[in-house]
Amino acid sequence: MFRLSNNLIGVLNFVTFLLSLPILGGGIWLATRGGVTDCEKFLQTPLILIGVFFMLVSLAGLVGACCRNTLLLSIYLSVMFILIVVLTVFTVFAFVVTNKGAGEVTSNRGYKEYRLGDYSHWLQKRVENSKNWARIRACLSEAKVCQSLRESNQTFDQFISDNLSPIESGCCKPPSECNFDYQNATLWTAPATDANSSNPDCSTWSNNQSILCYDCRSCKAGVIANAKDKWKKIAILNIIILIFLIIVYSVGCCAFRNNRRDNDGPVGWKGGYA
Structure with a gap:
């Protein structure tokens, strides 16, 4: 047998x-x-x-x-x-x-804000590596992760109550602390005074739809937050x-x-x- x-x-x-x-x-x-x-x-x-x-x-x-x-x-x-x-x-x-690390709840916002320094040093080094980030940035651009927000035509009140994904929150809009004026989900006007220049993302933001906040530290943090959730699963x-x-x-x-x-x-x- x-x-x-x-x-x-x-x-x-x-x-x-x-x-x-x-x-x-x-x-x-x-x-x-x-x-x-x-x-x-x-x-x-x-x-x-x-x-x-x-x-x-x-x-x-x-x-x-x-x-x-x-x-x-x-x-x-x-x-x-x-x-x-x-x-x-x-x-x-x-x-x-x-x-280590999690999104921060912002007052009167349905979404969370993400800061690169909140996450482990190992993950920070991976996304801060220029070669790695160039590849990730290209993927974000090819995937058109911000296109749905751009086409949503939301009012400001609708936008801030929206439950954005970590990548949408970090890469498709400037950080809330920059106090930019809302035009649409991916188009923002800088304030007359540069009171928030301590956050480098405020000057990194661009209304060019192929750039947006893809080079922001908040975008890198959003990518880590997204990867962190998948890694745990x-x-x-x-x-x-x-x-x-x-x-x-x-x-x-x-x-x-x-x-x-x-x-x-x-x-x-x-x-x-x-």
Whole structure:
């Protein structure tokens, strides 16, 4: 009777192999499609690498379990162990670097204001790096994150009561403390006096619709706040994945033990291990 653990590892890796196909296909499609934006180009290489990685690991686990190949199964288990360690480290790191910082509630505003200094130094350094920010800025511009605000035609009272996203609040308008006069959501007039020049974002703001506050510290803070929310969700998902991987790793260890017993046992002998 074929071992239960070998069967289970085989089925799980067959499913993983099938899941790797659309990931790899998506990366190849982005790489070969014309008119790809810089943001999409940034995604294509990771997608291809992730797709190839899961495909090879799945094949190693599938062949190792179903064909009772001890070498391939040992490679599979080694990769799984490394993956468990990496995910554990990343999950802990994600909770640590996203623990600090939050948007500040402003009086009579439905949205929050975001300050770069409120967040962890590691995240600040990532967005303040000129090369990183040039890529992020290009993505914000290509995604037209401020276009919906520009087309909303809201009155000032409607605008300040709106629940803006961190990126909209930080990148599409000047900080409230600058006391700019509202024309529309993405068009503001500087006050006659320069009383708030201590905030560099007040002078960085531009009514040029391709610039706006994309170079403001508040925009960088808004990007971090948006990433922080996603990182926390990913960290929670990682915990679920880790539990699943540990279970699969344990079953894989049973399959590995079965393979060794079969290879060490007499020819033609079949056991009934799990």
